[in-house]
Amino acid sequence: xxxxxxxxxxxxxxxxxxxxxxxxxxxxxxxxxxxxxxxxxxxxxxxxxxxxxxxxxxxxxxxxxxxxxxxxxxxxxxxxxxxxxxxxxxxxxxxxxxxxxxxxxxxxxxxxxxxxxxxxxxxxxxxxxxxxxxxxxxxxxxxxxxxxxxxxxxxxxxxxxxxxxxxxxxxxxxxxxxxxxxxxxxxxxxxxxxxxxxxxxxxxxxxxxxxxxxxxxxxxxx
Amino acid sequence: xxxxxxxxxxxxxxxxxxxxxxxxxxxxxxxxxxxxxxxxxxxxxxxxxxxxxxxxxxxxxxxxxxxxxxxxxxxxxxxxxxxxxxxxxxxxxxxxxxxxxxxxxxxxxxxxxxxxxxxxxxxxxxxxxxxxxxxxxxxxxxxxxxxxxxxxxxxxxxxxxxxxxxxxxxxxxxxxxxxxxxxxxxxxxxxxxxxxxxxxxxxxxxxxxxxxxxxxxxxxxxxxxxxxxxxxxxxxxxxxxxxxxxxxxxxxxxxxxxxxxxxxxxxxxxxxxxxxxxxxxxxxxxxxxxxxxxxxxxxxxxxxxxxxxxxxxxxxxxxxxxxxxxxxxxxxxxxxxxxxxxxxxxxxxxxxxxxxxxxxxxxxxxxxxxxxxxxxxxxxxxxxxxxxxxxxxxxxxxxxxxxxxxxxxxxxxxxxxxxxxxxxxxxxxxxxxxxxxxx
Numbered sequence: 001x002x003x004x005x006x007x008x009x010x011x012x013x014x015x016x017x018x019x020x021x022x023x024x025x026x027x028x029x030x031x032x033x034x035x036x037x038x039x040x041x042x043x044x045x046x047x048x049x050x051x052x053x054x055x056x057x058x059x060x061x062x063x064x065x066x067x068x069x070x071x072x073x074x075x076x077x078x079x080x081x082x083x084x085x086x087x088x089x090x091x092x093x094x095x096x097x098x099x100x101x102x103x104x105x106x107x108x109x110x111x112x113x114x115x116x117x118x119x120x121x122x123x124x125x126x127x128x129x130x131x132x133x134x135x136x137x138x139x140x141x142x143x144x145x146x147x148x149x150x151x152x153x154x155x156x157x158x159x160x161x162x163x164x165x166x167x168x169x170x171x172x173x174x175x176x177x178x179x180x181x182x183x184x185x186x187x188x189x190x191x192x193x194x195x196x197x198x199x200x201x202x203x204x205x206x207x208x209x210x211x212x213x214x215x216x217x218x219x220x221x222x
Numbered sequence: 223x224x225x226x227x228x229x230x231x232x233x234x235x236x237x238x239x240x241x242x243x244x245x246x247x248x249x250x251x252x253x254x255x256x257x258x259x260x261x262x263x264x265x266x267x268x269x270x271x272x273x274x275x276x277x278x279x280x281x282x283x284x285x286x287x288x289x290x291x292x293x294x295x296x297x298x299x300x301x302x303x304x305x306x307x308x309x310x311x312x313x314x315x316x317x318x319x320x321x322x323x324x325x326x327x328x329x330x331x332x333x334x335x336x337x338x339x340x341x342x343x344x345x346x347x348x349x350x351x352x353x354x355x356x357x358x359x360x361x362x363x364x365x366x367x368x369x370x371x372x373x374x375x376x377x378x379x380x381x382x383x384x385x386x387x388x389x390x391x392x393x394x395x396x397x398x399x400x401x402x403x404x405x406x407x408x409x410x411x412x413x414x415x416x417x418x419x420x421x422x423x424x425x426x427x428x429x430x431x432x433x434x435x436x437x438x439x440x441x442x443x444x445x446x447x448x449x450x451x452x453x454x455x456x457x458x459x460x461x462x463x464x465x466x467x468x469x470x471x472x473x474x475x476x477x478x479x480x481x482x483x484x485x486x487x488x489x490x491x492x493x494x495x496x497x498x499x500x501x502x503x504x505x506x507x508x509x510x511x512x513x514x515x516x517x518x519x520x521x522x523x524x525x526x527x528x529x530x531x532x533x534x535x536x537x538x539x540x541x542x543x544x545x546x547x548x549x550x551x552x553x554x555x556x557x558x559x560x561x562x563x564x565x566x567x568x569x570x571x572x573x574x575x576x577x578x579x580x581x582x583x584x585x586x587x588x589x590x591x592x593x594x595x596x597x598x599x600x601x602x603x604x605x606x607x608x609x610x611x612x613x614x615x616x617x618x619x620x621x622x623x624x625x626x627x628x629x630x631x632x633x634x635x636x637x638x639x640x641x642x643x644x645x646x647x648x649x650x651x652x653x654x655x656x657x658x659x660x661x
Contacts, residue, residue: 102462102463152305200440
């Protein structure tokens with residue numbers, strides 16, 4: 001059977017000079033036995049959220065298991081939903097436009113740009129601080145780390161609490177634990193969930209992104 | 223160094239412990255606190271080595287290697303590995319040809335992802351009650367729910383017991399409907415030797431970390447019988463732009479775990495069958511019912527409580543269950559509710575916001591969706607009178623730990639009057655009116 005490429009964003013290869021570091025961090029996480037994103041003791045995803053919050057200066061961080069998931073979070077968090085209109089950046093990829101249309105959103109010109117995208121790969125990883133600073137005033141920033149080659153992974157950064165709360169509740173288990181998941185009781189109707197996807201990120205992937213971020217200035221030291 | 227290695231040595235339990243004072247009354251717990259932890263998935267040197275090998279390959283190559291190996295294991299014709307079980311179910315529904323507004327019949331008792339996948343496919347979930355013995359989709363409820371908009375019947379092999387596929391397939395044939403399996407609990411489960419995931423037109427299966435076959439944290443896989451359904455799912459991914467790719471890291475973990483899956487299955491099967499025999503010898507408990515020719519994978523083990531004993535007369539069944547859960551936990555057995563509200567009473571299905579502006583629920587052509595609790599008496603009865611053992615039996619636990627679990631159940635069986643007395647002191651709400659109670 002031929003290789004089935006199921007998304008438009010082809011995964012890239014891990015940079016050879018990073019084999020050891022990535023292997024080490026993967027082995028370390030595997031040794032703890034905690035690889036489930038809803039595990040109470042899970043530390044890697046919380047660590048990545050904290051790292052991204054510090055880096056960006058944004059109060060709220062939501063992790064996702066793909067670029068389109070983070071876009072969905074950005075849109076849903078701003079009540080840009082089925083039947084709404086939105087304006088995307090001129091540079092928006094065809095995949096973004098197709099996805100927004102699949103969500104039932106009409107793309108028009110002239111509104112405030114719904115979100116900002118920063119694509120990170122091994123070439124520009126060391127510049128992430130600068131890139132984030134350039135967009136520090138933006139309401140919803142989607143940072144796409146898929147180019148780092150660990151698999152689809154992205155984050156939504158914002159200072160807006162309602163946006164954050166809604167975007168978290170778009171994820172199955174996003175704001176709830178094993179006890180409360182079954183009712184998802186919320187006082188505020190506004191943030192109560194509608195359709196939900198499993199956009200949860202694997203801690204193994206999160207650990208690799210976190211390590212890459214922490215050693216971003218050491219790219220050429222080997 | 224952080225490690226999940228369990229250094230605690232558990233004593234082999236003695237039968238006389240069953241006659242000692244209950245832990246809740248100050249007696250010794252059958253399972254000491256230090257011995258209660260279970261480890262799963264088991265992560266070994268093979269997993270680490272596979273990761274070191276896979277990191278040097280192209281990501282697509284690792285993913286395809288995993289997909290092909292597991293597809294062949296299941297016996298499916300086509301497969302797409304995905305980021306999660308929910309996304310695999312979404313693709314399975316799309317592959318089956320579901321269009322916006324189409325109705326999908328599924329059980330009211332499952333994980334919310336089954337129903338959310340229907341909404342993600344822009345379909346309308348139509349919930350049926352469960353069978354009172356198997357807790358899977360009640361076949362006798364299906365036909366009255368079929369309308370001209372029905373496209374798919376979506377049984378769930380809940381906890382790992384295969385649904386009655388033969389009967390459901392007959393209905394599908396009669397009404398020209400597609401059969402989409404939710405096989406998320408049913409790794410290696412089978413009917414007459416044919417594995418779940420290969421039984422329906424299409425299937426979705428979760429591979430998250432608390433499943434019997436876990437990949438690296440989060441993952442899933444969709445199976446297809448026909449090439450045209452597989453192709454329809456691939457086309458959808460291109461047309462919608464949605465990124466459901468699995469990480470190669472998760473796939474690499476799946477490659478090494480797959481080699482050990484038969485061992486995990488065998489030890490879980492041994493333990494579960496042993497526990498069923500013990501429970502069925504008690505007055506208070508009964509193990510899960512398994513039809514002839516069916517192989518249960520025991521991702522969860524749901525035990526029934528005999529709430530109709532004379533000692534419990536006049537006590538609401540869920541209050542007896544609450545008492546038993548509390549006493550069992552004191553003895554060291556994590557008996558859980560897992561899921562305690564029928565899916566149609568979960569907030570997303572009460573509100574029906576969908577993708578926003580009530581879409582796709584707005585496409586429903588009748589006045590009101592039949593989502594009220596009164597439609598699901600068997601589900602409510604099950605929630606009132608059963609408890610689930612989850613990770614404790616899913617893990618390949620040692621024989622001495624299994625014996626400890628069994629001894630705890632035997633101990634409770636010796637204390638039925640005390641359980642009744644304790645239950646009378648409780649003031650609890652029915653399970654479906656509150657958050658779930660974990661072990």
